Amino acid sequence: MKTLPDYKVVYELLQRSQSGIRFSDFSLSARIYDMMQKSDHITGINCIILLFDILDELSRCTIYKLLSTTAYSVYNNGNVQARGPVDRVYDYLYNHFKEKVSLHVLAHYVKFNPTALCRYFKQHTNKTIFECLAEIRIEHTCHLLTYSDMTISEIAYESGYNQISLFNKQFYIIMHMTPTEYRKQMR
Incomplete structure (x- = not known):
């Protein structure tokens, strides 16, 4: 097209x-x-x-x-090895955002040194890996706030947050409103 x-x-x-x-x-x-x-x-x-x-x-x-500052995309029919490091990071984050993400595990997945991976990712995206993780989690949160009747606490845990205060802070930083305000606006 x-x-x-x-x-x-x-x-x-x-x-x-x-x-x-x-x-x-x-x-x-x-x-x-x-x-x-x-x-x-x-x-x-x-x-x-x-x-x-x-x-x-x-x-x-x-x-x-x-609804999100990040775009989800899959290249090369899911062949992780054929894609670049940034794509592999996104692949990992999209598949593990509900879990605790370890920089060392992620670096091993991408086959990079953790420090070098952070530097490379920042140079190519103008964001840190954990800023992108937060955006992916908040993107999932927005979907749940719009299409589910789960409580905000349940949504926070379902989106990978173990601390409600961190969830609320990151949601506000990314969306410029609280989760409750977002839900009201979407409904």
């Missing part, structure tokens, strides 16, 4: 969607809902046409917010 000019806006939408998108245009929501209702009654190529109609509608919306 990247090379087809007619699909450039859809390609850009899909690129943005790697960070999660929340659309805030209520008339768009109604149009997409109506389109989704039609999907139950059509088959074959008409389903694909409907999908592109939905993507086209979403790509033209200008009232949206990215």
